[in-house]
Amino acid sequence: MSIASPRRTLFLVALCVAVACDAPLHGTVRERPAPAPPLVLTDAAGAPFDLATEQGKVVLIYFGYTHCPDVCPTVLSTWARARRQLGTKAAGVRFVFVSVDAGRDTPTVARAYAMQFDSSFVGLTGTEEALGRIKRDWGFPAYPEGDPRTPDYGVVHPASTYVVDRRGRLLLLYSPGVTVEDMASDLRRLL
């Protein structure tokens, strides 16, 4: 049996760190990340939220709705657990939930919903006009499915979490099934 020398151990640790740093990000990485589209809304306190002013932080964005029983809470629960894994580094990440259901959600409802998962989460929505602008700029449709006159209609919404890097570039998309560990690992690298 051989005993590793301190120098050899140090080399192996350095190698492991280097390999970890070079490991690919999870999710769908954009090879040529472009600046994120504009996202400007008014929060429940009447203050503006402008994605452009968040540079220097990593921003996660999910477009969903508060009556969403399954996918949206699963995604936000994953966010909350990943945030807890970041410890003090979590201060460098903004988690932003945007309801695209102007028919039922208000800024107050969206804020309360997001904060159920973590008190640091931002919850936003807007008028049909404001959300229409966002849908156009971000390139997705979002619309009611079923009869919107009934209280339990669903809303078709983007599946992915959008990740904007510290330089304001749309870098990464996560599917709803991304694991907490993969997300936390990526966020540590992006910070």
Place this chain on the structure above:
Amino acid sequence: MLALTACDRAAAGVASSALSVRAAWARSADSGATTAVYFVLENGSGVSDTLSGVSSGSAVSATMHMSMQQGRMMQMAPVTSLPVPAEDSVSFQPLGAHVMLNGLTRALVDGDTVLVTLHFVSGRAVEVRAGVRNP
């Protein structure tokens, strides 16, 4: 609830005639809100059945849905019936099939239990006792 395989049942001498539910849980939510209930439904009998509806006294309505990703978009399809083959199981799980409780008549908080009844074409009914949590 203890889940027994068909072999376990035979070895233990347990009659294999029941529909049963295990690993049931519901996500915590405010009164008036919407949430989902998840579980594994097992048909230990030799006869297939079909889940044809759900009900709950804790919500204005209870319905079954399937979350589905279509391209870049997420949507839910209503499920009106779901076959449960003999000696088989069906999973209700996040990002898949789920029972949607719409308009909760009370807040569901961690540690609570919420009751949902599953109704089958055969006339049988199975009560689900789902523990509430926010994972």
